[in-house]
Every structure is written in C-alpha cells, then in structure tokens.
Amino acid sequence: MTPRTIVPNPLELVRRFRQNYINLFRLWTYVEKKVPQGVTLRDPKREKIAIADLPGPAAALLAEYRKTHPDETLTIVKHMRAIDGKPELVVEDEADLPREDEFLSVTQTVTINTSELVRVITQIFIARRR
Amino acid sequence: MGIQQVQYSFQGETRTLEYTEGDPGKPVILLLHGAGGNIVHMTAPDSPLMSPHVNYDYTLPFPPDRDEGWSYYPGIGVWSFELDPFKQPLTSWREILGNFGFATAAYSQVNADGFLELPVEELVVVVGTLKKIFPETPLVFLAHSRGGLLARKFLKDHGNLVPNLTKVITLDSPHQGSRLANIANAVSATITGLKNAVGPTIAALIDDALGWLESTVTQDAWQELAENSQFLRDLQNGEVPLPGVQYFTFGGISVRLVRIRSWVYTIGSSLPQWHWPPFHHVITLVEVPLISPLADSVPPLTDEIASGQGDLLTADIDCRLPFAVHQTNAINHPECLWNGTLQDQVLRILGQDISIWG
Numbered sequence: 252m253t254p255r256t257i258v259p260n261p262l263e264l265v266r267r268f269r270q271n272y273i274n275l276f277r278l279w280t281y282v283e284k285k286v287p288q289g290v291t292l293r294d295p296k297r298e299k300i301a302i303a304d305l306p307g308p309a310a311a312l313l314a315e316y317r318k319t320h321p322d323e324t325l326t327i328v329k330h331m332r333a334i335d336g337k338p339e340l341v342v343e344d345e346a347d348l349p350r351e352d353e354f355l356s357v358t359q360t361v362t363i364n365t366s367e368l369v370r371v372i373t374q375i376f377i378a379r380r381r
Numbered sequence: 382m383g384i385q386q387v388q389y390s391f392q393g394e395t396r397t398l399e400y401t402e403g404d405p406g407k408p409v410i411l412l413l414h415g416a417g418g419n420i421v422h423m424t425a426p427d428s429p430l431m432s433p434h435v436n437y438d439y440t441l442p443f444p445p446d447r448d449e450g451w452s453y454y455p456g457i458g459v460w461s462f463e464l465d466p467f468k469q470p471l472t473s474w475r476e477i478l479g480n481f482g483f484a485t486a487a488y489s490q491v492n493a494d495g496f497l498e499l500p501v502e503e504l505v506v507v508v509g510t511l512k513k514i515f516p517e518t519p520l521v522f523l524a525h526s527r528g529g530l531l532a533r534k535f536l537k538d539h540g541n542l543v544p545n546l547t548k549v550i551t552l553d554s555p556h557q558g559s560r561l562a563n564i565a566n567a568v569s570a571t572i573t574g575l576k577n578a579v580g581p582t583i584a585a586l587i588d589d590a591l592g593w594l595e596s597t598v599t600q601d602a603w604q605e606l607a608e609n610s611q612f613l614r615d616l617q618n619g620e621v622p623l624p625g626v627q628y629f630t631f632g633g634i635s636v637r638l639v640r641i642r643s644w645v646y647t648i649g650s651s652l653p654q655w656h657w658p659p660f661h662h663v664i665t666l667v668e669v670p671l672i673s674p675l676a677d678s679v680p681p682l683t684d685e686i687a688s689g690q691g692d693l694l695t696a697d698i699d700c701r702l703p704f705a706v707h708q709t710n711a712i713n714h715p716e717c718l719w720n721g722t723l724q725d726q727v728l729r730i731l732g733q734d735i736s737i738w739g
Contacts, residue, residue, distance in 0.1 A: 259648035271654040271661060329655070336453020336658030348655075358653045360455050371453055373653045 265351050275331075276343045293342045300327040300342055305376060309359040316355075320380070325355065329377035335370060349379040389510045391491060391503045398510055399424070401475065403484030408519035408547060408731070410478050411511065412487040413504075415526025415554075416602035419489040422525060426718040427471040433593030435715050437639035438468035439674060443666040446647065453658035456650025460664045462582050464590060464639050471719035474523060481733050484518065486511050490531070494600040497527070497534055497612070504535045508542055521548040523727065525717055526694065527602060529554025529630075534616055540623045549705075550629045550727055552717040553692050557699035558608035561685040565598040571680055579672060583641060590639045590675050594693060608699075622704040629730050631723060632700035633692030635711045641673035642666055692717075 276294075279286045286292045302325070305313060317325065328349065330342040348354060355378040362371045387398050399420065403409065412423035421428045427436055449460070475485045488507060492499040511520070520543055522532045529551030536549070561568060572591055576584035597603055605612045622628055644664040653659035672678045681687035684696035691697065694714040701707045712720045 264649050264652060267649055267661070268652070268654055271656045273656065275655075331655060331659075333453070333653070333657060333659055336660075338657055356652075360651075360653060362454070369454070371455075373453075373455075373659050375653050375655060375659070377655070 262351070265354050265356075268356060269348055269351060269354070272348055274343065274345070274347065275338070275341050276345055287338075290338050291340045293340070294344050295328060295330075295342050296344060298342065300330045300376065302327065304330070305357065306359050306374060309357050309374065309376065313357050316357075323380045325378045325380050327376050327378045329375075331373075331375045333371075333373045333375075336373075348377060353379050353381060355380045387510060387514065389506050391506050392499075394491075396488065396491070396503075398486055398488045398507055400486040400511070400514060401479050401484055403479070404482035407483050408521045409484040409486060409511065409515045410474075410521045410523050410731075411507075412474055412485060413522060413524035413528030413531055414487075414490065414493070415528050416606075417494040417597055417600060418525075419493060420487050422718055423487045423523075424473050424475040426473055426715075427467070427469045433597075433715065434467070435590065435593065435638060436468045436471055436719065437465040437590070439465050439637055439640050441465060441468075443642070446663050446665045447644070449662040449664055451656065451658045452660045452662050455653070455660050456646035456662040456664075458646060460644040460646060462586060462641065462643050462669065464586050464641060468719075472721070472724065473719065474724070477724045477728070478523075478731075481728055481731075483731065484515060486514075494602045496601050496605050497531055500531050501534050501538065504531060505539055505542060508535075508539075518545065519547045520545045521550065521731065522546065523550045523552070524554060525552045526554055526714065527606065529556060529700075530606065530616070533620065536623055536626075537616065537620050543623075546623065546626050548627045548629065548730065549623075550631075550730060551700070551702075551705075552631045552723065552727075553633050553695050553700055553714050554630065555606050555695040555699050556630065556702050558610060558613050559598070559603060559606045559685065559695060559699065560608050560683040561598050561694060562603045562607035562610075564683060565595075565604070567682055568598055568686070569595050571682060575672065575679060583669070583672065586641055587672075587675065590641075591679075594676070597694065628702055628705035629727075630700055630702050630705040630707045631717070631726070632695065632697030632707065632709045633712045633714060633717065634689050634697050634709055635713045635716075636676045636679075636686055636688045636691060636693050638675050638693065638713055638715075641669045641675065643669050 331338055332340040358375045360373045384399055388395050414422040421430045478485050490500040491503045524532045532549055576587050644666055647663045647665050650662045654661055685691035692714040697709050710723055
C-alpha cells in the first residue's frame, strides 16, 4: 500500500484565496461606513506599495520568482498586515483581485510562542502579473 | 436463533454452556476459542467484551478532507494520529452457522490463559453436557488458534467420549508449535524499539494495536505451545487421527492488522487568506509512512510475523497436520473469527452449498 502524498494544486489555492476574499475597503466604506478601531486603511493609488516595502524573506522569495519570470511585470495592488489574526493595516481600494491567471500573492508569517503568549504577525501582498 | 444456556459443574464451580438448536440432520458445532479468549470470540467478536479488540477496518477508504474553520495561526504539520476504525458489525461463527441451520455450542474455557490441562478436563464435562442435549446428533469441533490443540489433546486422551464426532476443523492453530513463543522477549523488545522510535502518541497507538500480541506470546497458554515444547512432543507422540473423523486445517498469511493514520494540515492551511483570521484550516488524512501499516512494519523476526508466511501469531506452515486437508487464506489471526471467505470455506466443508445462486 502506497501512502498518500499530498501534492498542492497551485490553481486550486488561488481559487480558494479568491473565494475567501472580501474587499475590506468596500465593506468599511459603503456597508459599515467606518473602519474598525485599531485599523489603518490606506488607498494604494495615493500610497503606492513598492516591492521594497516587502519584508526581507518575502522580498527574497519574490526576487527569486522574478528571476525565473523575467518577462512579467509585477504591480503590487493590495497589502494587509494582521497581528494575531486581526488586520492592523490594509492598503486597498475598490478594485477586485487580479484575475486568477494574473494573480500573485506573497505572504510572510512570523510567530513567537511561549507558555504565556502567542503572537502572530502575517503580511499579505497581492500583485498583478502581466 | 434462540440462545439457550445449560449449567455444568467443573472443579466445584458452576459454569455455563450456551447452545442454539439447528436443523435435524445437521451436526452440532462445538466452538472452541483460543488462548486468552472467551465465549465472545466465537459468538460476538465485535462486542466491547472482546479482547483483544482488534477488528480494525484497514481497507476502509479514507474520508474526505475536513474543514476545521478559521484560525489566526497557520496550520502546519500534524493535526492528530489515529488507528483505523473498528469494522462493525461482524458475523460470528455462531451467527453464520445458525444462519445455515447448524446447532452450535460455545463456552468460556477455564484457565484460558494458562496451561491446557484444565481446559482439556473441562472439555470432558462439556462434551458430556452436550451429549445430553444432542444425544444422537453428529458432532463437529470448530476450533480457533489454541482451541485446535485443545481439541487434539482431548481427542488423544478422551476420543472414546465422542463416537459421534465427524469433523475437526482448526483455524490458524499452531499444531507444530510457535517460534513466536520461543522468542517472546525478542518480540517485546522489537515492539518496544518501534515505540521508542516514535513519539508517545504513536507509541500509545502501537500499544493499542499490538499490546495483545506481546501479552499473548508471554502467557503460559502460548509458552506451552513453543516449538519443540514438552507439551507438543507429548501430544505428537503416538497421535493418530480418530477413525471416521475428517480433519481440516486453515492457516493465515497476512500480518496486516491496522493502519496508523494521521490528519495533517493541507498546504492551503498555512497560506494566509484575505480574511480574518487569515488561516483556513483544512486537514486531510494520510497514512503515516514507515510505521504503518501494522504489523507489516514490524521486522519479521520469525515466520509468524512475516507477511506471506504468518498471521501475526501463527505461521501457516505450522498450522498443518499430516492427516488434515489444509487451506491458506490471506487473513490475520483475529480475522479468523469473522472473515467471510473463511466462513464460506468452512460451510462448504460442512456440506453447505453457499453458492450465491442458492
């Protein structure tokens, strides 16, 4: 009997991301009409997200990707920084996610855990690749 | 199928023989369980009273992935470990024989994990009790594991008590002895080594699955059956088949008992989503490599625990008798108590047409 091997399916993961996605700009601006306390919402048109803004390991991973895909142009369109699962910074406007064939996400999660505490910082950057 | 009880006295103790009526003209089948067992081995192997409780369904397809909800922590690695679930319901020997109109009798042997001397003496009383209920009915012994040696010892010493005996059928009985009994300490050491090589969670699962094997091979009942033991030499010395009785033996050659399974996070569980909390935990079931399935992963120290040669407790080659017709099945030792293929083979021996065309 051969043990089952889990092989990730990249397209399925992209689709799952898209299914779970909620546009927070629209939610807070048009539905709830307020940004939750402790969250900073910024407009990416006014405050462009640069690749240089990526934290070190995420930047390195993206640089590696760009080497193998030199013909692609990447534009970072969304950014979220979440602390212990709650967003602290969201850089997003009304635009939807890039199409699934133009979608790229690069993320980084760092954690610290002792018997008294757990702290999790997650950063998500969404780019359009063309 | 009405189950009736009759009391008998053995060594000052009142004990119980259970029996079921059958079609006239069909023999009554006396069911003899193995070492360390009791009546439920032959009558209700899926009962919680069954020991060892090892009717794992190792062929069951794995269930679909499970959604464990959202978390702010990435889901990485192992969620949990488990064994295959139990296969239920199981059809016992009493049930299948009853379904085909055979009368049956079953009881819990005295001193089931000790030497055979007392169970043999008790069988004399049991046979006498049975004769009062079924005075003219032909008799068949159907014996699992050490029950087969109980039958042989009884027939050698008291064969004259069962002139109506027509068949003796033994299921994975170590007639030629058990090398596993000779190397019981090595087996224990090997299983302990396997447990030490893994974490405490998996070690506990290995205990659940194989603990009975360690305890069985070290008990007196099994040690008496060690290859070349005095008991076996005495039994074989001058043993002849009872005239007019047909002997059939079965052996098993599968050591597959159970899979050790692990729920692990899918890759997607570690990828944050645009959502809070960001991690969507989904777990999937896999078989733990290297140590699963049991007992295929245990080093084959001896034929009994070697796939293709043994059934975990006995080696197929040792389950044969020179005066018996032998059949081999790819099942493990406990499976003899409920395996449908084996039950069909025994029913054919009993003259039953079990063709699906009726």
